[in-house]
Amino acid sequence: MRLSERILNITPNGADGWAVFYKARQMKADGQDILELTIGEHDKKTDPAILDALTQSARAGNTGYAMVPGSRALREAVARRIRMRTQTPTDHENILITTGGQAALFAAHMAVLDPGDTALFLDPYYATYPGTLRAAGADARAIITRPENNFQPTRRDLERADSAAKSLLINSPNNPTGVVYSPETLEMISDFAKTRDLWLISDEVYDTQVWQGRHLSPRAMEGMEPRTIVIGSMSKSHAMTGSRIGWIAAPKAVVSCLIELSTSTTYGVPGYIQDAALFALNRGDALEKEIASVFCHRRSIAQEILSGTQVLSLVPPSGAMYLMLDIRATGLGGQDFALALLDQEKIAVMPGESFGAAAAGHIRVAMTVEDDLFSGAIRKIVQFAEELAAR
Ligand code: PMP
Secondary structure, X not given: OOOOHHHHOOOXXXXXXXXXXXXXXXXXXXXXXXXXXXXXXXXXXXXXHHHHHHHHHHHOOOOOOOOOOOOXXXXXXXHHHHHHHHOOOOOHHHEEEEOHHHHHHHHHHHHHOOOXXXXXXXXXXXXXXXXXXXXXXXXXEEEEOOHXXXXXXXXXXXHOOOOOOOEEEEEOXXXXXXXXXXXXXXXXXXXXXXXXXXXXXXEOOOOOOEOOOOOOOHHHOOOOHHHEEEEEEHHHHOOOHHHOOEEEEOXXXXXXXXXXXXXXXXXXXXXXHHHHHHHHHHOOHHHHHHHHHHHHHHHHHHHHHHOOOOOOEEOOOOEOXXXXXXXXXXXXXXXXXXXXXXXXHOEEOEEHHHHOHHHOOEEEEEOOOOHHHHHHHHHHHXXXXXXXXXX
C-alpha cells in the first residue's frame, strides 16, 4: 500500500541530519562514557515546586479532558506575560495553548498555508523546520544567511526569495547560531513581510535567553500584529521540555480557527500540565532568570577559553543555550569534525550541516552540562581542533 506523498515527503531523502546524535546515543547505550553537548535539554530538571503543582492538580482530579484551547487562567497568564514583555495588547482570545512549541509551529503553518504554497525559513534553522513545513503541505524554501553577517539576514538575502511565498518563519534568539536579531534586522524583516504581504511566524521559544541586547518581538512592531503568529514555549524558559506545553499568540480569528485544528488533532493539553505551567508562570520572572543564567555564565567560560585560539572562531553568541563554532580552519567539514571528535574525545556535538547548508563548516555546542565538565569539554575541543589544523 502506498503512503501519502505528504508523509513520505517530510524528510524526502531519508536523512534528517541527526546521524551524529544517534551514533552518540548508541555509543552511550553500549556503555561508553560520552559527553553529550547535542540537544537543547537543560542539565537542571524541572523545578520540584512545579512538579508539586502538577501532581497536586492531578491528584485533585484534574485528569479528565481539559479545555481544548487551554484553560482560561493559563491563556490569561500567557497573555499577561506577552503584554509585560512586549507592550502589545493581548488577551486570552489571542492565545492557544499547544503541546509545546513544536505543535505550535505546525499549527501556525497549517493556519496560513494551502497545500503547495511556498513557505520561507531562514538557514541555518532549527532542525525540525523543513519537515514541519512539509508536514503542513508546504513547499519549504530556505533563505541562506551568512557567517560574514553573523547570520543576521540582510534585505538582499530576503529579496532573493520566491516572490509567490505566503509565509516567512524566523527565530530570534536563534537556534543553532545563538544570534539575537538586532532591532534593525527585525524592522527590515517586518517591512519585507508587509511589502510581500507575508505571514510572519516568529519562533520566540528562547525569549528568556538573551545575553546581549534585549528580546524584541516583531509582533510589537508597527502594523505587524495582524500578520504575525508568535510561537512560545515553557520548554526552555522553565526547563519543562518533557511536559510538552507551549502556545501560539496570534490574531483572534487565527486562534479561533486553530482551536478547530486542536479539536481535530491533540484535543488539548493535559489539565494537570496546564496547571503546572500556570503555577510556573505565576512565579514570575525570577525562576526564568535563574534557569537562563547558567547558560550566560557558560557562554563567558567558553568565550574566555576560545579567545586563546586562532583555529576556532565563535559566532558572537548573544542568546540561546548554544555556541556556533566556525571550524573551517581545521580543514574538516562539520560532519567529519563532529564524528572525529566523538570517536577520539568522546564528546558529541552537532555538525552545522544538521541545521542547513549555511551552517556547513561549523559545529553547534549545547551548553547543557555543568560548568566544570563544560569548560573541560571546550578545552578538549580547542586542543582537538589545533591538532587537526597543525597536520
Ligand atoms: N523552536 C526552536 C528554535 C527550538 O529549538 C525548539 C526545541 N529545541 C522548539 C521550537 C520546540 O520546542 P518545544 O516543542 O519543546 O516547545
